[in-house]
Amino acid sequence: MRPFKTYRQQITKLKSRKLIIPNGSRALRILESENYYNVINGYKNLFLARDASNSLKVPEEYKPGATLDEIYYLFTLDRELRNILLKYLLIFENSIKSKISYHFSKTHKEEHAYLQLKNYSKDAEKLERILNLITKLAQQISHNAKKNSPIKHYLDHHDSVPLWVLVNYLTLGIMSNFYICLTQTIQDLICKEYSKQFKKDYGSTYQVTSDTIAGVLKSANLFRNVCAHEERLYNYKITKAPKSTHASKLLGIPQHHLNGSLFSMVAFLKIVLTKKDFKNLVKTLDNLFTTYNSKFSTITFHQILTEMGFPIDWRKHLKV
Template sequence: MDKLFSTIEDQIKKLDSRGLDISDPGVKSVLERENYYNVINGYKELFIDKTHTGDDEKYKEGTNFNELYSLYLFDRELRNICMKYILEIENNIKSIISHDFSKKYGHDNYLKISNFDIKVKHWERKTAAQKIGNIAELTANIQRDISRQLSKNNPAISHYMLTYGYVPLWILVNSLTLGTISMFYSYLIQKDQNDIGKKLKLKPDEMTKILFILTIYRNACAHDERFYNLKAIKNNTKPNMIKTNPLHSKMNITKDKGGNPTYGKNDLFAIVIIFKLILKEDSFDEFIDLVKLHIDNLSNQLSTISTEDVLVEMGFPANWHDIKDI
């Protein structure tokens, strides 16, 4: 059946029938400005009464519209905060990779397949031709990005291409997505991965996972997706997790039956751990203080659910703030 258009008044009546307190006169203006789907469907889950057995869903007794909206606004602030520090890490990683690669292979040799690792690892389950095809796809994506930047008259890209006939990697890297940089690093030969990882005190397998996870969360920030309870899922089924590291033990995070920490693997706390590993101390401390400030502000707006309920959805252990002093 087609989904029929609902007026704001219809939407408010529906919320009222489901037990949501919509007595605040500002509800209508919020729904007009923010969109019913974004606020309600995106953030209602914690407020729904799971014991209700009727045909339609019901909100927990006493749930107020402003609680949902506060969670929505909290999520927006969380995205903005995390995006700032993801971009800081992205800039550092791009600089390190472009410098190391250019020093070894020249500033214009990032399209040569021979400068990447073409050997097939036993766990990759692909042929030699497929492996080279993957690398060729990477270089093709880079070429397409150069073309896009030229079509947009990007000043730096246009200058180097028109003057020298190529774009140095340290210039081009600024326009490449984090996803492309992630793939670029994953296809480097082992020694190059090691050399880059050493600058960040990370092993290649740690670095590869971190880049993939950062890409997922960065994209969510860029597209204004629901963020606070986002899980890094690969191919819509398999979780994409960072490597377990000493921080998980120092935080005394419990483990599941498979031996994996229950927090900080493929959730928002994994991003906190990544920040701890890569950001400078003052940047990390600033990040933690900002998150705590907004969690405290949210706590003052909640009555039907607790801050702990939100923290569990975020993948934050109860002692999450202790990571600042580790």
């Protein structure tokens, strides 16, 4: 186990690795309020020196001129990115929950229809997934039935819980599985709504497919978890990115840019948000990037955008 170090010892350690500390008092305040591990270990990599073979120097050393302020700026930029992205992921989450609950309930009107195997896909490969989904839905009802909640109210007064009430207690991960387990007919109804909105906003002749929505849901769930748990976002990348062939055609963005990066997630949101919301998202990101563009000297802001997966002409690709 590494030995405990006071804030001043942590600063001394950073100085010994050639990191410039312009203001000792400010450095203390940063470490006191944000934690050495979160700031330094989380965001130092772009500022570390490399040898002739482009490997990180051992022992660790910072690039000439690198400052603690720069590392902290990257830390605060990432925090603002999380807050922005989470806002629009939640808008999508509300949208997909509303569409799934509406079309499923309209098709299957019996009480607790979502707990019945017969109301889901007949694809044998999805059977285990469907059974797991039904179990989780039942667990949510059971768990919240013990609390003073709308679920308890509906059970006490109506003997059943409508899906449009239950979805408010389900994670985006569960909703992602719910969508995959739906029959193709219901998936198509949901896609038709997104297609209609996308055509209205952008005049596209391409239809939104069920695979595309499944991919957006998978990405949104993973990125939402990063935001909600305050993990590092700017260089987060999905290990197994959803297939993006159709999304590439729909968005007019080369497929290699839809590779599981932050840019991919932002681009995917264009498919499922209204034009007004997506335009606000892009404008907010543009303003944020402008604010931070001049705060780095050891590295360029373009390097940070590259880590995010944003191409140089990212505004052109997201054209709104």
